[in-house]
Amino acid sequence: MRRWEHAWLTGATGGLGKSIAYQLAREKRVRQLTLLSHTPGEAERTAKDLAYRYGIQTRVISFNAEKPRVKALRDAARKDMPSLVILTHGIMPPEDLLDPRLAERICRVNTLSMITLTSILTKEGFKGDLVFVSSVAALRAKQRNALYGMSKAALTHYAEAVRQYGRQHGVHVLEVRPGILKTRMSEHVSVPLKEPPQRAARHILTALDKRKHVLYTPGWWYYTMLILRSLPARVYDRMKL
Amino acid sequence: MREEVVCGFSRSRCRKARIIKPASWGEAVRAVREADVILPAGNHYSYGDSSLNRILLDMRGLKRILHWDDEQDLLTVEAGMTLAELLPWLLNRGRFYLITPGTKGITLGGAVASNVHGKDHHVHGSFIHSVEALTILHADGSIRTYTKRDRAFTHFFASYGLLGIILTVTLRVKRIPGTRILAEHVKTRNLRETLRILYRMEASLPYTVAWIDTSARGTALGRGIVMGGRFIPGRLPLKRVKRVPFSLPGWVMASERFMRFANRAYYALQPAGRRVESVDSFFYPLDALRDWNRVYGRGFVQYQFSVPRAHAEAAVSRVIKTMQEYHLLSFVSVLKTTGRERLRGVFDFTQPGVSFAVDIPLTNRTGRLVEELDRIILKHAGRVYLTKDSLLTPEVFKRMYSRETARFKRLKKTYDPTHKLVSDQALRLGLIRGERV
Ligand SMILES: Cc1cc2nc3c(=O)[nH]c(=O)nc-3n(C[C@H](O)[C@H](O)[C@H](O)COP(=O)(O)OP(=O)(O)OC[C@H]3O[C@@H](n4cnc5c(N)ncnc54)[C@H](O)[C@@H]3O)c2cc1C
Ligand SMILES: NC(=O)c1ccc[n+]([C@@H]2O[C@H](COP(=O)([O-])OP(=O)(O)OC[C@H]3O[C@@H](n4cnc5c(N)ncnc54)[C@H](OP(=O)(O)O)[C@@H]3O)[C@@H](O)[C@H]2O)c1
Numbered sequence: 001m002r003r004w005e006h007a008w009l010t011g012a013t014g015g016l017g018k019s020i021a022y023q024l025a026r027e028k029r030v031r032q033l034t035l036l037s038h039t040p041g042e043a044e045r046t047a048k049d050l051a052y053r054y055g056i057q058t059r060v061i062s063f064n065a066e067k068p069r070v071k072a073l074r075d076a077a078r079k080d081m082p083s084l085v086i087l088t089h090g091i092m093p094p095e096d097l098l099d100p101r102l103a104e105r106i107c108r109v110n111t112l113s114m115i116t117l118t119s120i121l122t123k124e125g126f127k128g129d130l131v132f133v134s135s136v137a138a139l140r141a142k143q144r145n146a147l148y149g150m151s152k153a154a155l156t157h158y159a160e161a162v163r164q165y166g167r168q169h170g171v172h173v174l175e176v177r178p179g180i181l182k183t184r185m186s187e188h189v190s191v192p193l194k195e196p197p198q199r200a201a202r203h204i205l206t207a208l209d210k211r212k213h214v215l216y217t218p219g220w221w222y223y224t225m226l227i228l229r230s231l232p233a234r235v236y237d238r239m240k241l
Numbered sequence: 242m243r244e245e246v247v248c249g250f251s252r253s254r255c256r257k258a259r260i261i262k263p264a265s266w267g268e269a270v271r272a273v274r275e276a277d278v279i280l281p282a283g284n285h286y287s288y289g290d291s292s293l294n295r296i297l298l299d300m301r302g303l304k305r306i307l308h309w310d311d312e313q314d315l316l317t318v319e320a321g322m323t324l325a326e327l328l329p330w331l332l333n334r335g336r337f338y339l340i341t342p343g344t345k346g347i348t349l350g351g352a353v354a355s356n357v358h359g360k361d362h363h364v365h366g367s368f369i370h371s372v373e374a375l376t377i378l379h380a381d382g383s384i385r386t387y388t389k390r391d392r393a394f395t396h397f398f399a400s401y402g403l404l405g406i407i408l409t410v411t412l413r414v415k416r417i418p419g420t421r422i423l424a425e426h427v428k429t430r431n432l433r434e435t436l437r438i439l440y441r442m443e444a445s446l447p448y449t450v451a452w453i454d455t456s457a458r459g460t461a462l463g464r465g466i467v468m469g470g471r472f473i474p475g476r477l478p479l480k481r482v483k484r485v486p487f488s489l490p491g492w493v494m495a496s497e498r499f500m501r502f503a504n505r506a507y508y509a510l511q512p513a514g515r516r517v518e519s520v521d522s523f524f525y526p527l528d529a530l531r532d533w534n535r536v537y538g539r540g541f542v543q544y545q546f547s548v549p550r551a552h553a554e555a556a557v558s559r560v561i562k563t564m565q566e567y568h569l570l571s572f573v574s575v576l577k578t579t580g581r582e583r584l585r586g587v588f589d590f591t592q593p594g595v596s597f598a599v600d601i602p603l604t605n606r607t608g609r610l611v612e613e614l615d616r617i618i619l620k621h622a623g624r625v626y627l628t629k630d631s632l633l634t635p636e637v638f639k640r641m642y643s644r645e646t647a648r649f650k651r652l653k654k655t656y657d658p659t660h661k662l663v664s665d666q667a668l669r670l671g672l673i674r675g676e677r678v
Contacts (some may be wrong), residue, residue, distance in 0.1 A: 013265055045319075046360045051306030053330070184264070187242075
């Protein structure tokens, strides 16, 4: 089981992020945990709880992925550089394929903010593990959540490139592709096979232990996506997913 | 949001409800703003319909520890935390609840909303006396913190979720020398002796309670086992809970013969004298068997009341006799002295005197028996504990709680003028106008 001195985590007020935070703390995998959140009051309560229950040090940095404050983040990184960074924040609002404003917002949160954080960290000399939470939706488009899929596709693409960059720079990238999680984000999606976020979090930490590069969670999504990706447009477009 | 059948602990009242389980304050606020009616709920350890409504705000997702002051012994926790989950954390720090009921299954929000009491009521009073501050989510979606010094502080105790939603509770906890309890058990021959020994123990021990053999008649009526205890140094671990994986057929539990046998056996087999017990066995004996309420099969009703000390003997003996006349005996029958209190919640049932609680199997005679018990209690200036009630009528309720009801209605106007916070019990008792849907 790997341990880190200090970790940054985004989305800790959400389903997956919270599960990751509690597992990191419970297993004493980190000594210090910094939560980056755009609802700092709520994140502060979780941070306090983690500290009182598990005796780790916690801290909250205000971070709005729609408009990240670069200087504040840079200062924070400079002062206390993490060796593990897990980026789980994301949005999946009700969509309209033809709404460029919404497209911009989704991309800001799901993609551009990830790039901003990566750039700040690497420029300040970050070395360690960097986790991007993308989605299986990145791999093939569906009209229902085209913009979300697009933002995740871009993220997946970017993560792959950072992985290559990282090989020379001491950065190990893990890109996570969850299927459908049992969290607030997919509350309105009614499918039987939702994965509990605790289990996805467990898979992510195990993948870090094994220094994996890409993780499907649950694992069978790998095969599902293999099949879906190989389908010709004529067939795929008519499928109800 | 999900739809489910939910029941009070006695399983005598169940209903379909839509359940919203917030994981953040933001989600709780949104749920309250958007709802036309809603009721906060804890672990449904209230016995009847106090925690039932068409839409429930399940508070159990909010259970973070927010502040701990090791010098002042003050702990701030979110209201969905159960006493059980917090207990190991407290014991590790050499602390224990200043006031705890006879179960650790309840949430802190539920403890406040019913203003619960424990074996130390004669020393500390009800739960309100262990609370320093509350954060309340009001029916309009606003959030405010009230400390003991605020006049409004008491409004959220024993108001059963109807005046505001409790988000956090700041508890005063107590230091204990160890996790062992030196307990004393005295077998008594009749009710007079039971009361005498209870009063005597009360003077020397912080925790006292008596179990009553409801099958004993005549000169032995009201005999039982009086228990008292105090913490002593040394450690004893908490126990793991066992499960009761079955329901007994209702007729077994309802059968007088079985109940008489169970009562007599317990009375005969419990050794008297001193012994060392663990926190679990002394404070939470019923929790040792998880889901024990299921052994009643069809369900049961719990009946708990308080009467002034001068009426104690007459009221309790009349109640036991009446149960015997109806051939409905109780096994979990608890008699406790109750003391004077500085701070009062809205629908507190306690008064200086005694409280008596019994489990009555659910049969077709139960309704009539409870009506008769209500009449006895009224005659003795007593009151029924609402968190255990499922059968009280609006008329009897009004006579037991007339001043409290008038005050409640004024407060309801202030805190929740559109009557958003509603429970089945409040509708049944006529506290809030409307029909149960
Ligand atoms: C085995 C057993 C032993 C017991 N022993 C005792 C005892 O010794 N002394 C005693 O006093 N009681 C005792 N009780 C009763 C129990 O303590 C109360 O019914 C308690 O209120 C249950 O808490 P809960 O968290 O399960 O809440 P629920 O039963 O879910 O709800 C109870 C009430 O609290 C309200 N409520 C719950 N959470 C909130 C919140 N966050 N904000 C506002 N309102 C809220 C609900 O609306 C409802 O009106 C016992 C119960 C059992 C099952
Ligand atoms: N749910 C699924 O089925 C699913 C499937 C595949 C991939 N994923 C991905 O998994 C990740 C975690 O999702 P989840 O299911 O845990 O969803 P979630 O419960 O909705 O959590 C999303 C998190 O992102 C945060 N966030 C949203 N907007 C933000 C902003 N502008 N700035 C900063 N933080 C912001 C949220 O903070 P607040 O709560 O404070 O708003 C929350 O903590 C996401 O990247 C998601 O795309 C999810």
